[in-house]
Amino acid sequence: MSALANLQQHLNRFWALPHHEDAALNKKLHEVQSWQQARIKRTHSALFEQPKNQLMADYFLTQLYGGDEFKVLAEQLGRILPKAKKLERLAKESSLEAGSMGIQASILAIELDLHLAQWLLEQELTVNEENMLLAYRTVDEADERRVQIHNLKDVCYRTDKDLNSFMLKKAFAMAKGAAYRYNFQPLYDFIDSGFKAMKPLKSVSSFIEPFCARELEVIDEVHATDKGGKPATFGV
Numbered sequence: 001m002s003a004l005a006n007l008q009q010h011l012n013r014f015w016a017l018p019h020h021e022d023a024a025l026n027k028k029l030h031e032v033q034s035w036q037q038a039r040i041k042r043t044h045s046a047l048f049e050q051p052k053n054q055l056m057a058d059y060f061l062t063q064l065y066g067g068d069e070f071k072v073l074a075e076q077l078g079r080i081l082p083k084a085k086k087l088e089r090l091a092k093e094s095s096l097e098a099g100s101m102g103i104q105a106s107i108l109a110i111e112l113d114l115h116l117a118q119w120l121l122e123q124e125l126t127v128n129e130e131n132m133l134l135a136y137r138t139v140d141e142a143d144e145r146r147v148q149i150h151n152l153k154d155v156c157y158r159t160d161k162d163l164n165s166f167m168l169k170k171a172f173a174m175a176k177g178a179a180y181r182y183n184f185q186p187l188y189d190f191i192d193s194g195f196k197a198m199k200p201l202k203s204v205s206s207f208i209e210p211f212c213a214r215e216l217e218v219i220d221e222v223h224a225t226d227k228g229g230k231p232a233t234f235g236v
Helices: 003-015 023-043 051-064 068-083 085-090 093-122 129-139 142-163 166-174 176-181 185-198 205-222
Strands: none
Touching: 003 068, 003 093, 023 051, 023 093, 023 205, 051 068, 051 093, 051 142, 051 185, 051 205, 068 093, 068 185, 093 129, 093 142, 093 185, 129 205, 142 185, 142 205
């Protein structure tokens, strides 16, 4: 299956999610995502505030973590993918695969937060740390959260590998004009944003390894219990 055909499957999965037709659920999802982004910023403030990491931090929070920007991207991709065979001739398959992996990772993040939003909405609970702890433990998707973190790592290492390939980087840069001319700008820019975010880093591992290690710790902490059986904190 080509990278673009695979991408179409991911988008079909995204548009099948129930919040698109449920205003209350969509609002609750947005609240959960906003809370998650703020929590991630606090948890990783020392890492994110390093000058060389700021583009990467923004890439994580705005591109790989879903939210409103992802919905706009999905709408744009839905319009261009039916005629995107030309793009497969303009850009290297490996670059398109990296972009498809990134979009898949974003959709998984949305799905997991959607499950939290559904539970919070059913319980008529506001989005705060106490209720998010309850939602995490009740929905109980610790393993799926771990998969999400490992997927983010895979996206970063794959994109970094493409960035460090001189031939691929050159071919991708040369494809920009044609990609824009044929209205494939959204997908091109999504992939390019990953390249730009990683460019200031000597090694992507200096960012992604501590980020993922801490997030996995947070997952363990959230799903642990103290002697009284109460949820742990998010460790922020």
